[in-house]
Amino acid sequence: MEPVTYSLKRNNTNSQEYYNTIREFTNTVLDHSQKTLTPIAEEYMQYLQKHNLEKIRGIEEYILELICFGVLWETYAKMALSVRIAPFITMAYMSEWRKKHQRVKPLIDFVRGMFLTIFFISEKTKNHFSPTPTLVNIDQVCKWFESTGEFREQALRFVRWRAFWGTINQDDLNEIFITIHNFTIWFEENTLIELGKFTQNVDEFLKNSGKRFLWREDRISSTRARIEYHLNMVGAELMNRAFRKDYEVTETKAVLLPGCMRGKSNNDCNAKRVKEGLICAGCIPECNVNKLRVMGEKQNFKVYIIPHASDLSLWSPQKGMPTRGVVASACVTTLVEGGWELKRYDVPAQCVLLDYSGCKKHWLCDGVITQLDIRELKRVI
Numbered sequence: 358m359e360p361v362t363y364s365l366k367r368n369n370t371n372s373q374e375y376y377n378t379i380r381e382f383t384n385t386v387l388d389h390s391q392k393t394l395t396p397i398a399e400e401y402m403q404y405l406q407k408h409n410l411e412k413i414r415g416i417e418e419y420i421l422e423l424i425c426f427g428v429l430w431e432t433y434a435k436m437a438l439s440v441r442i443a444p445f446i447t448m449a450y451m452s453e454w455r456k457k458h459q460r461v462k463p464l465i466d467f468v469r470g471m472f473l474t475i476f477f478i479s480e481k482t483k484n485h486f487s488p489t490p491t492l493v494n495i496d497q498v499c500k501w502f503e504s505t506g507e508f509r510e511q512a513l514r515f516v517r518w519r520a521f522w523g524t525i526n527q528d529d530l531n532e533i534f535i536t537i538h539n540f541t542i543w544f545e546e547n548t549l550i551e552l553g554k555f556t557q558n559v560d561e562f563l564k565n566s567g568k569r570f571l572w573r574e575d576r577i578s579s580t581r582a583r584i585e586y587h588l589n590m591v592g593a594e595l596m597n598r599a600f601r602k603d604y605e606v607t608e609t610k611a612v613l614l615p616g617c618m619r620g621k622s623n624n625d626c627n628a629k630r631v632k633e634g635l636i637c638a639g640c641i642p643e644c645n646v647n648k649l650r651v652m653g654e655k656q657n658f659k660v661y662i663i664p665h666a667s668d669l670s671l672w673s674p675q676k677g678m679p680t681r682g683v684v685a686s687a688c689v690t691t692l693v694e695g696g697w698e699l700k701r702y703d704v705p706a707q708c709v710l711l712d713y714s715g716c717k718k719h720w721l722c723d724g725v726i727t728q729l730d731i732r733e734l735k736r737v738i
């Protein structure tokens with residue numbers, strides 16, 4: 358089967374080539390940031406510490422925040438800045454409501470799709486150059502990021518960077534934005550060389566999508582640029598490294614899988630609903646979820662099916678309960694946002710990528726059953 362957008366397996370029997378490549382390339386990214394992004398991240402960490410704004414995290418996280426800022430700025434700033442009047446607050450609330458109230462999610466998503474198309478996305482800006490960031494522009498773009506619901510976690514982080522940049526003189530600020538811009542160009546060129554073989558169908562998919570996503574709530578999430586796939590691949594690897602220590606000391610482990618890994622449709626699957634998601638009832642032995650459930654029984658981890666856009670705060674540590682580490686699997690384009698969200702809820706997490714995307718809802722009319730690399734899952738868990 359031709360991959361829809363990306364495939365970690367390509368023509369191989371497993372995804373080990375991908376995992377070896379991403380580990381090596383992430384080292385190259387960190388090497389390249391030494392003289393570019395790292396000094397900016399270090400200054401920011403001193404600012405956070407001085408003003409007691411947060412418990413200082415590992416430097417990889419701050420470097421990733423800067424890479425995200427550069428890539429998302431180049432991809433969306435021109436569009437976000439072209440929006441003048443829009444229901445920003447209502448949209449931001451709706452993306453939270455859809456997680457907390459699954460029953461009314463279809464209705465909320467219908468309205469979100471209309472608002473996105475009418476107010477938030479302008480085709481006319483596609484060929485414009487990205488503007489240089491200014492503090493005022495950053496405010497506007499962060500408002501757009503948050504209200505679309507696709508970049509909420511990133512917006513929360515960029516707002517804090519914006520506060521730091523507000524304390525810096527204009528000449529130094531210009532230097533910072535030039536450095537981020539140059540790094541983003543380097544990142545785009547080099548990820549294409551190193552990771553492009555895993556994302557060969559993205560551009561074709563975007564070209565053929567045409568008006569397919571018009572009026573749909575997944576219009577942004579399903580039409581991500583190729584560089585965003587690469588950003589999420591590097592981001593997932595950096596997050597796994599940054600969150601590893603906290604994950605390792607947890608007492609119990611849980612694996613969270615998307616519904617598209619099931620061997621039967623949502624209506625026919627016999628999984629039982631629990632507070633955090635669904636638990637496989639083992640109705641067919643060949644189901645990918647069932648295989649992992651059986652493996653979990655032997656290796657001491659629990660498997661949950663998590664519907665798309667679930668409330669991840671349910672995985673927060675509970676007083677008096679054993680600490681729980683989570684290994685989440687998802688489609689490449691959602692990894693960084695999901696990782697930051699779990700971090701905000703204090704969940705010690707790791708991730709293993711889906712080998713390819715294929716769910717009915719976002720990618721293929723008939724849908725295809727997805728899978729992950731078992732060897733990688735065993736290594737991570």
Ligand code: SF4
Nearest residue numbers: 626628637638640644
């Ligand atoms: S084996 Fe489990 S996850 Fe798969 S279809 Fe049956 S109940 Fe659902």
